Every structure is written in C-alpha cells, then in structure tokens.
Amino acid sequence: MYRIGLDIGGTGIQIGLVDEKGHILERSELVTDTSHPFSEQVHAMANCIQEMIDSSGYSLLDIASIGAGVPGVANQKTGEVIYCTNLGWKHVPFREEFRKYFDKPVFVDNDATVAGLAESVAGVSAGSSSSVFITIGTGIGSGIIINGRIWSGAHGVGSELGHAILELDGEPCTCGNHGCVERYCSATAIIRMAREQLTRHPESSMMLACEGDLKKVNARIVIDAAREGDPTAEKVFRRFIKALSQTVANIINVIDPEIIVLGGGVARAGSFLLDAVRNDFPNYILYKDLPCAHIELARLGSDAGIIGAAMLS
Ligand SMILES: [Zn+2]
Structure with a gap:
C-alpha cells in the first residue's frame, strides 16, 4: 500500500505518493492560494492528488491514507485545523472536507511534528x-x-x-x-x-x-x-x-x-x-x-x- 503526503506551506503545497519505507515515488505541487475559501483550496488539492495518482499508473485502491502537515495547530482526533495563520484557516474541518473527495483515513498535524516523525521513520x-x-x-x-x-x-x-x-x-x-x-x-x-x-x-x-x-x-x-x-x-x-x-x-x-x-x-x-x-x-x-x-x-x-x-x- 501507498500513502499520500501533503506538505502545506504559506507559499506552496508539495504533494507526494510515498511507499511504506518513506520513499517518495511520485510528486506534484500547487501554489497556495489564500484568496479562495478553504473548501476551494481543498478542492484544488484533491484535484492535484487525483491527477498525480492517475498519471502515475496507480489507482485510489492502492492508497491507504492521506496525511498533511500544516504550519499551525491541528486536533488529531477530529481532524480539524484549529489555527493556520499563513493560510488564513481558523477552525476548519480539514478531514471532513477531504473525505468529500476520498473515502480514506485523513490525518493532519503540525509541519515540524510531521518532519520529526519522518526523520524518526526514514531519516x-x-x-x-x-x-x-x-x-x-x-x-x-x-x-x-x-x-x-x-x-x-x-x-x-x-x-x-x-x-x-x-x-x-x-x-x-x-x-x-x-x-x-x-x-x-x-x-x-x-x-x-x-x-x-x-x-x-x-x-x-x-x-x-x-x-x-x-x-x-x-x-x-x-x-x-x-x-x-x-x-x-x-x-x-x-x-x-x-x-x-x-x-x-x-x-x-x-x-x-x-x-x-x-x-x-x-x-x-x-x-x-x-x-x-x-x-x-x-x-x-x-x-x-x-x-x-x-x-x-x-x-x-x-x-x-x-x-x-x-x-x-
Ligand atoms: Zn513566543
């Protein structure tokens, strides 16, 4: 199985298809656009993920989960992003919004925390x-x-x-x-x-x-x-x-x-x-x-x- 990882920053969003060992097999990116409401930003990310999966020859069936790191605070239990100042997000239902596009487990956490997790798994x-x-x-x-x-x-x-x-x-x-x-x-x-x-x-x-x-x-x-x-x-x-x-x-x-x-x-x-x-x-x-x-x-x-x-x- 493979997993989707999103590194959401104030200027750009990096997206990758990652294997169990932490190797990035496919990549995509899009520019952070804070001029649109949260739901439209997620819509753009979901499109980008779907295009990356389609063009790579994998299918959604190969994907176990979707995770995102954000420069802010998230509630891991509810999947809500509580604050993410750079993106203008305050109490946004991150998991709920992504689940409209993907019937997969969706996780979100602070970007430094996920980088620490990455180093502890593959670094x-x-x-x-x-x-x-x-x-x-x-x-x-x-x-x-x-x-x-x-x-x-x-x-x-x-x-x-x-x-x-x-x-x-x-x-x-x-x-x-x-x-x-x-x-x-x-x-x-x-x-x-x-x-x-x-x-x-x-x-x-x-x-x-x-x-x-x-x-x-x-x-x-x-x-x-x-x-x-x-x-x-x-x-x-x-x-x-x-x-x-x-x-x-x-x-x-x-x-x-x-x-x-x-x-x-x-x-x-x-x-x-x-x-x-x-x-x-x-x-x-x-x-x-x-x-x-x-x-x-x-x-x-x-x-x-x-x-x-x-x-x-
Ligand atoms: Zn301080």
Whole structure:
C-alpha cells in the first residue's frame, strides 16, 4: 500500500505518493492560494492528488491514507485545523472536507511534528524510540516522538519549543510573551543580533557582504563570516549557539530523548553548527557524567514534510 503526503506551506503545497519505507515515488505541487475559501483550496488539492495518482499508473485502491502537515495547530482526533495563520484557516474541518473527495483515513498535524516523525521513520533518527526534532528557520518548530509515536500533549497544545521561555522578560515575541526560545535560536534572532553588532562594528566583513545595507543581513551571511573568523560574526554565532545549546539541554533535562535532530534552513550550516552545539550543550545539562541524547543533523531536508505527513496514522 501507498500513502499520500501533503506538505502545506504559506507559499506552496508539495504533494507526494510515498511507499511504506518513506520513499517518495511520485510528486506534484500547487501554489497556495489564500484568496479562495478553504473548501476551494481543498478542492484544488484533491484535484492535484487525483491527477498525480492517475498519471502515475496507480489507482485510489492502492492508497491507504492521506496525511498533511500544516504550519499551525491541528486536533488529531477530529481532524480539524484549529489555527493556520499563513493560510488564513481558523477552525476548519480539514478531514471532513477531504473525505468529500476520498473515502480514506485523513490525518493532519503540525509541519515540524510531521518532519520529526519522518526523520524518526526514514531519516537520521530511524530506529530510535524517542527523539526531538527542532526546525531552525524564521521561527522555531519542534516535533516530539515518544515510543515511535508523535507526542503533542494531553490536549494537543504541546511541542511548542519555540515558545518555551529562555529569558525572563527578554525579547518580545510574536506570541505576546517575552524571552521565547524563538527570539534567540532562529534565523530571525541571528539577523537581529547581527544588526545590533554591526551598528557598533561597521568594520565587520558582514558589512561588505550585505553591501552596507543592514536590511540585507541574513543568517547565511552571519554564519559564513563566523566560519571565516570575523570577530563580530563569531560573537553573534557564539550567542546563538549558547541559546540553542541551553534549549537542547532543557530538552535533555526534561525529556531525555535518545536523539535530538536539528533541521530547518539554519541547520544547512552543517558540521559548523553541529560541532558548536555538541561542544556547548554539555555545559548546561544536569547529569554531566551520564550518557545522554546524541545531537544530529536532519537528513531528509525539505522532503521530510511530505514523508512525515504520509506516515501519519
Ligand atoms: Zn513566543
């Protein structure tokens, strides 16, 4: 049997036909169109799925289930998407709407959570029974897998690592709180810290890389400059690594998973990032002389969204 996975994002929707081992056999995509009502958006997705199945030579009889990852919060029991701000969805009956087109089980969950599931089935944490996936991009997303199953909490509102508070009365967050992990460990945080430093250290090589325009600073510029030894970029990078390492240590102290997986755009910094976190996080864990989680980089890249969604059950 095969499964359909949808990775629903604010700009595009990636769709795949996935086998039991997590290989993507067929792909399709469509542009996210938030100008139409929810039911029409689902209609477009259903058409795209049907065309992909038809053109691939498979039939609906070969499909066991349909799963979707969304950048928001979903109720796994009812299949309702509670919030999905990028798509303008609020309390939409996702499963019910899809079932109008397909007589199959339909599942929906948070996109970082499904990416974590994908890594735990077909990626770097495959074979482990517990893992925590952290996606480091514009914001911070996370997925918790315990005993091979997604853990989103007793009420489905857990696994929001990005909004765990790291600093008392710290930086204001989009969620309304202050000092959230996301304000210190994301690409957005790297950019903010780099801009602050650049006003004091215009001699930094980052200034050339952004052509003297602080609006052009991005995480890659900062990380590349740090890698090349620019002292101002190194300062920003060390601060970011300290925050990320403390977050990793918090996960270990609370959950103690077998593996913690770092993914998302910033994790493309590769071993430069991984080595820095591996060196720093032991400073902050409680049981320093006992074994603890391995820290690894995600392996499935952007495919994790499709694969994990297809794996939902
Ligand atoms: Zn927050």
